[in-house]
Amino acid sequence: MNADLVYSVVGVASDLKTSLRVTEKVLPRFFRGAEETYQRLGGEKEFRKNVSSNETAAKLSAEARTELERRLEAEIDFFQFVKKNLREKARRLGIPTRIADVSCAGSLLCRLLTEGN
Numbered sequence: 001m002n003a004d005l006v007y008s009v010v011g012v013a014s015d016l017k018t019s020l021r022v023t024e025k026v027l028p029r030f031f032r033g034a035e036e037t038y039q040r041l042g043g044e045k046e047f048r049k050n051v052s053s054n055e056t057a058a059k060l061s062a063e064a065r066t067e068l069e070r071r072l073e074a075e076i077d078f079f080q081f082v083k084k085n086l087r088e089k090a091r092r093l094g095i096p097t098r099i100a101d102v103s104c105a106g107s108l109l110c111r112l113l114t115e116g117n
Contacts (some may be wrong), residue, residue, distance in 0.1 A: 003082065009089070010082045016047060018090050018097040023095045 003010050009026050011019025020035040038047075060068070069076065090097045 004085060010086065012079070012083055012086060013047075013097050014083075015086070016044070020058075020085060021095045022090050022093060025095065027090075031065060047058060 010020070011023060013019075020031070020038055021096065023031045024034050048092070087097055099109045
C-alpha cells in the first residue's frame with residue numbers, strides 16, 4: 001500500500017509541529033489553526049508528558065535490540081518512508097522541519113514504497 005495514495009498527509013509524533021504545519025497547508029478547511037491550538041494546549045512540553053521515554057531503549061542489550069529490529073523491520077521501514085515523505089512535502093511547501101534527511105538505503109521496503117513519488 002502506498003500511504004500517499006490513500007492519505008493526504010501522514011504525520012509523525014517525533015516532529016508533531018511539522019506534521020501540523022503540513023496538515024494545515026494541505027487541508028486548511030479542516031486543520032486551520034491546528035498548530036496554534038496545539039501551542040495553546042501546552043505544545044511540545046505537554047505532549048512529551050504522554051510519550052514514553054527512551055529510558056527503556058537505552059537498557060536493551062545489543063542482542064535484544066537486534067532481535068527487535070529484525071522482527072519490526074517492516075514497521076521501521078514504513079516509519080522511515082513516512083518521515084521521508086513528510087520531510088519532502090514540508091520542503092515543497094516551504095515549511096522548516098526538524099526531520100533529518102531520511103535515506104531508504106538498505107531498506108528494500110522503503111525504496112519500493114517510495115518509487116514513483
